Amino acid sequence: MSGEDLIARRRRLLGRHVTTFYEEPFAPVRGEGVWLYDREGRPHLDCYNNVPHVGHCHPRVVDAIARQTATLNVHTRYVHDLILDYGERLTARLGGGLSAMIMVCTGSEANDVALRMAEAVTGNRGFIGTDNTYHGNTSAVSQLNARKVPVGGFGDHVRKVPAPDNLAPIGGSPEKQAEAFCAEVETAIADLQASPHGFAGLILCPYFANEGFPTLPRGFLDRTVEAVHLAGGLVIADEVQPGFGRLGSHFWGHERLGFTPDIVTMGKPMANGYPAAAVVTRPEILEAFQEQFRYFNTFGGNPVAAAAALATLQVIEDEGLQENARDVGGYLLARLCEIGARHEVVADVRGAGMFLGLELMEDDRPATASCARLVNEMRRRGVLVHSAGRHDHILKIRPPLVFSRENADLLADTLEAALGEAL
Numbered sequence: 001m002s003g004e005d006l007i008a009r010r011r012r013l014l015g016r017h018v019t020t021f022y023e024e025p026f027a028p029v030r031g032e033g034v035w036l037y038d039r040e041g042r043p044h045l046d047c048y049n050n051v052p053h054v055g056h057c058h059p060r061v062v063d064a065i066a067r068q069t070a071t072l073n074v075h076t077r078y079v080h081d082l083i084l085d086y087g088e089r090l091t092a093r094l095g096g097g098l099s100a101m102i103m104v105c106t107g108s109e110a111n112d113v114a115l116r117m118a119e120a121v122t123g124n125r126g127f128i129g130t131d132n133t134y135h136g137n138t139s140a141v142s143q144l145n146a147r148k149v150p151v152g153g154f155g156d157h158v159r160k161v162p163a164p165d166n167l168a169p170i171g172g173s174p175e176k177q178a179e180a181f182c183a184e185v186e187t188a189i190a191d192l193q194a195s196p197h198g199f200a201g202l203i204l205c206p207y208f209a210n211e212g213f214p215t216l217p218r219g220f221l222d223r224t225v226e227a228v229h230l231a232g233g234l235v236i237a238d239e240v241q242p243g244f245g246r247l248g249s250h251f252w253g254h255e256r257l258g259f260t261p262d263i264v265t266m267g268k269p270m271a272n273g274y275p276a277a278a279v280v281t282r283p284e285i286l287e288a289f290q291e292q293f294r295y296f297n298t299f300g301g302n303p304v305a306a307a308a309a310l311a312t313l314q315v316i317e318d319e320g321l322q323e324n325a326r327d328v329g330g331y332l333l334a335r336l337c338e339i340g341a342r343h344e345v346v347a348d349v350r351g352a353g354m355f356l357g358l359e360l361m362e363d364d365r366p367a368t369a370s371c372a373r374l375v376n377e378m379r380r381r382g383v384l385v386h387s388a389g390r391h392d393h394i395l396k397i398r399p400p401l402v403f404s405r406e407n408a409d410l411l412a413d414t415l416e417a418a419l420g421e422a423l
């Protein structure tokens with residue numbers, strides 16, 4: 001069947017708004033490590049997928065899933081040791097008393113549970129998020145999204161504060177940004193406290209990934225976290241994108257910024273593509289949640305999900321992938337900076353570990369169309385990247401953690417050539 005037939009079938013069955021990343025949609029049939037292969041067997045360098053965190057079809061994860069599927073798969077009303085083995089290993093990677101876990105299937109569910117935990121603890125319903133984010137697709141979590149307005153409009157129980165930014169920092173300068181962000185949060189807290197909703201908590205990605213991952217100093221959120229706690233609210237760190245060693249220097253985004261959240265949510269990379277996600281918190285918060293809500297998740301944390309997540313965590317540790325993210329990420333960042341210096345359209349190069357980006361501007365305006373052209377040109381050249389940010393003008397690079405320096409060179413050389421061709 002031709003690519004065009006596939007697109008027509010997809011539209012008919014899945015709806016015409018179902019997204020495809022590229023003008024010429026990509027239909028891989030096989031994946032291995034950092035490579036995705038189309039039906040002609042042409043390899044494409046995957047520089048965007050954060051779900052196959054330890055590499056596409058990693059043999060140890062595949063084996064763990066296959067063996068457990070062939071042995072037993074039941075829901076969590078039955079007692080099984082794998083979820084406990086995983087939970088103990090996972091929580092050992094988090095400090096601050098974060099020692100209790102609920103496993104779910106998606107990041108959306110994890111954030112939905114986290115919001116309800118904050119509601120249960122505080123008795124309030126008011127939340128604060130940033131004005132340019134995405135935390136998932138449940139009815140409650142959609143209230144925090146930036147782009148699509150829910151039917152009936154955004155609820156009055158949500159306040160959105162400006163997201164930090166590199167080129168247009170809140171407060172007018174990078175030095176004033178932390179204070180300005182905190183002031184925005186404090187205003188939102190006061191506003192919610194004066195409303196019938198009260199204040200339950202602040203949810204944010206500690207790398208501000210969907211916001212365009214601005215460069216923030218360690219301690220950036222210290223005052224904000226203090227203000228939230230002073231007001232009796234909880235801080236929820238959505239680690240769906242930065243977690244599990246991607247940032248190289250630290251295992252978690254919040255660890256890199258140097259604060260301890262009350263609740264941590266995680267998903268995408270957690271089981272290398274098998275649907276697994278989790279909420280980790282302090283035991284008393286989990287207790288309050290379970291007293292308030294009767295929560296059961298049929299597939300969440302089943303033995304296969306736990307086996308896949310456990311194998312993924314073991315691979316990250318055994319193969320030193322956080323260290324690889326730091327080493328190769330640093331090398332790639334240096335190459336991207338060199339390229340950026342040669343091309344006027346590149347206004348900023350930034351990021352950490354295996355999560356890097358180039359912000360593109362033309363005549364002081366976000367270069368949205370140019371970024372799209374660049375993304376498509378790279379895809380034609382067999383290198384898969386995509387865009388992020390408020391105006392989709394930031395080239396986002398976020399490969400599996402098994403990315404090598406050789407892969408980084410191929411990406412950088414292709415980018416240089418594509419910049420010349422597309423812009």
Ligand SMILES: Cc1ncc(COP(=O)(O)O)c(C=O)c1O
Pocket residue numbers: 105106107108109111134135136137205209210238240241267268
């Ligand atoms: C920061 C963040 N949180 C949560 C989610 C939702 O995760 P899921 O698609 O697994 O529901 C996403 C998905 O893109 C995300 O980027």
